[in-house]
Amino acid sequence: MYLKDISNVPDAKTTPVECLLGLLSLGPLTGYQMRQLMQESTANFWRESYGRIYPALQQMQKAGLVEVEALKTSDPRAKGPKARKVYRMTAAGEARLHTWLGVPPRRQGNRNELLLKLFFGDRTKPEVLRAQVQAWQQSYIEDAQRYEEKLVHLEKTCAGEPGLPFWRMTLGYGLQEAIMVVNWCAAILEELQAIGNKN
Amino acid sequence: MYLKDISNVPDAKTTPVECLLGLLSLGPLTGYQMRQLMQESTANFWRESYGRIYPALQQMQKAGLVEVEALKTSDPRAKGPKARKVYRMTAAGEARLHTWLGVPPRRQGNRNELLLKLFFGDRTKPEVLRAQVQAWQQSYIEDAQRYEEKLVHLEKTCAGEPGLPFWRMTLGYGLQEAIMVVNWCAAILEELQAIGNKN
DNA sequence: TAGCACATGTAATAAGTTACATGATTTT
């Protein structure tokens, strides 16, 4: 398999590389652990699958952005083709992360299936849409609750950590977004009710 | 032994097909016009490129969801390999659109580069982040203004259209989201200021 | 010893964009 050379990429594009480097700035990790960490922390705004993580890690090692920590030779996990690999960021990796943090982020064109259906809403009955909006709203109500719990948990478990204020900011975003969606849904439900009553 | 679920649930996956059918419910259109319409209306929550639209249209014709309107033979655009094709929805297409509208929409895992950078924010200087959040906020301020203008324009140009209430709803979502982001950014800018002052 | 969590990796496929090639029609 041919591995693309990623050592000299001045490019603004965000690849799995930057997120993995960011996680490694917290300490040495295996690919598996990075995935787990993402699920717990960045899942709401950034995810990577194993199918992207492992190849990326190999490329990063080739490019000198990370290195594999030596395990004691007595550790049986250090041997074989399925050996456990604990990655550590190199100075080059740290530089790359720092550079990336300075590049202005680009907005992503997101898709929203509910809005698409709503846009063509006059092709169906208001009750059909109401059910969908209601389910959508419920999903975000649960989100909002989860975010609130997470915020409380974060303050308890991460007090004093330098990352805390930043983790709080990203959780806050999720919470504000969820609240906004819940309120918007409430307004839509009323409007759909009114449309339904007219017919 | 577990049995595979073979219940005939209509495919929940949203392809270019549904959006194109939705647009065709407004009247016969060329592929080019559908793209243009999307840019003006659904761009904020749904986009398709020509590279997806034209192949999809061919498949839809094959599947009997759309048909090509006959142009008068005197029209020179009706001939040749680059002939203009005006698509019209068939009854099968209308049925497919209607079915799809009844399938609960699924949430999409969106990515947000600003949040990812902010998450690793303690690896750089608060001023660097402030500049980025400021630019982000400005971008959404402009969005909000555009949405407000669009709402006014919509009421003027689409009065009486059956789709109007639904188009208003999707515009309203965009506006609410933009407002939420602007306010969140304002709070983040203050926090970053405070962090910067401590150092 | 069975089952689960940990762990690495590849191949197939799906999803989506971009660049290019072509040509007609309309406007300046």
Add this chain to the structure above:
DNA sequence: AAAATCATGTAACTTATTACATGTGCTA
């Protein structure tokens, strides 16, 4: 006559997920 816009289409490429294959280590 040039330029812009309308119009269709394909090929190459990038991006990302999913399913699969494989195996280790811990614990009930």
